[in-house]
Amino acid sequence: MTNLKIAVQKSGRLSEDSLTLLKECGISLNVGKDQLIAQASNFQLEVLYLRNSDIPQYVRDGIADIAIIGDNTEKEKKTGIVPVLDLGFSRCRLSIAVPRAVEFKDLSYLQGKKIATSYPNTLKDFLTEHAIEAEIHEISGSVEIAPNIGLSDAICDVVSTGSTLVKNGLKEVYKIFESQAILAANPNLETEKKDILDQLVFRIKAVLASKNSKYILLNTPEKVLDEVCALLPGMKSPTIMPLRQKGWVSVHSVVQENEFWEVIGKLKAVGAEGILIIPIEKMIL
Structure with a gap:
C-alpha cells in the first residue's frame, strides 16, 4: 500500500499545531517517545519529524512528499516546492528591528549598516529590491542579542508578539512580509500520491472552514x-x-x-x- 509521507517540525509550536490539525482531520498516529517516524493507523499517511530548516529540501528531494511549514522558510530556502494550501496558523512576520534609541525614519537608515539575520537570502533580496547596500551577518538563533553585543546595527528576524524584541531593547520598524503555516508538496508527485493528497486537502479544508x-x-x-x-x-x-x-x-x-x-x-x-x-x-x- 502506498503511503503519503508528510514532514512536520519535530518540536515547537508549529509541530503542535500541525499534529493537532491532523488529529482534527480524523487521522490517528502511532507516536512513541522520541519517535522520528509515525504511521497513521486509519489513513495512508506517514509522518516524518524533521528539523524545520531541513524540511523544504527533504520535500524537494522526494524524501518527503508534502510538508507543513512556515512559508517564510520556503521563501528563504527557495527549493521550488509547491504551495498547496494556506493553513492559517503559526502566523508571524519577517521584520527589521533596531535598538529603541535609534531614530528610524525610513529604510535609508540601513544604508552601510550591519544587519544580523537567520534569513540571509530573503534579506539579500529585500536589500537589492530597495537598492540598499548593507553588511549581512548570518546567525543561527538568538538574533535579537546581536545589536546588544555590537555585532550589528539592526536585525531581520521573525516576529510573532514582539515581546522578545522588547526584552532585548529593540523595536520593530519595518515589516518585510507576513507568514503563516502552509501545506506544500513536491512538484513531481506520482498519481497515487496525488490522490491521497487530494483526500487530505479535502479533510483539511473542512476543518479550516469550521474554525472560521x-x-x-x-x-x-x-x-x-x-x-x-x-x-x-x-x-x-x-x-x-x-x-x-x-x-x-x-x-x-x-x-x-x-x-x-x-x-x-x-x-x-x-x-x-x-x-x-x-x-x-x-x-x-
Whole structure:
C-alpha cells in the first residue's frame, strides 16, 4: 500500500499545531517517545519529524512528499516546492528591528549598516529590491542579542508578539512580509500520491472552514424574517422552521467568526430572540 509521507517540525509550536490539525482531520498516529517516524493507523499517511530548516529540501528531494511549514522558510530556502494550501496558523512576520534609541525614519537608515539575520537570502533580496547596500551577518538563533553585543546595527528576524524584541531593547520598524503555516508538496508527485493528497486537502479544508464559522439558531417574528435572513445568508440560505407559537419561526444558519458580534447585535436590534451559538466541528463546502 502506498503511503503519503508528510514532514512536520519535530518540536515547537508549529509541530503542535500541525499534529493537532491532523488529529482534527480524523487521522490517528502511532507516536512513541522520541519517535522520528509515525504511521497513521486509519489513513495512508506517514509522518516524518524533521528539523524545520531541513524540511523544504527533504520535500524537494522526494524524501518527503508534502510538508507543513512556515512559508517564510520556503521563501528563504527557495527549493521550488509547491504551495498547496494556506493553513492559517503559526502566523508571524519577517521584520527589521533596531535598538529603541535609534531614530528610524525610513529604510535609508540601513544604508552601510550591519544587519544580523537567520534569513540571509530573503534579506539579500529585500536589500537589492530597495537598492540598499548593507553588511549581512548570518546567525543561527538568538538574533535579537546581536545589536546588544555590537555585532550589528539592526536585525531581520521573525516576529510573532514582539515581546522578545522588547526584552532585548529593540523595536520593530519595518515589516518585510507576513507568514503563516502552509501545506506544500513536491512538484513531481506520482498519481497515487496525488490522490491521497487530494483526500487530505479535502479533510483539511473542512476543518479550516469550521474554525472560521459558527452555527446559529434563533427565534424571530415572521414579520421581520426578511430582515433577519438578509443578515444571515449562511452557506446558501438560512433554514426556516415554524414554531408552535403562531407568527414565530426558528432560523438556523452559519455566521463567520470575524463577523460574529456585529451580526448578533444587528439580529437583536431587528427583534431576534433566544439566540444560540454552537461550534462547528467540520464543515463540508
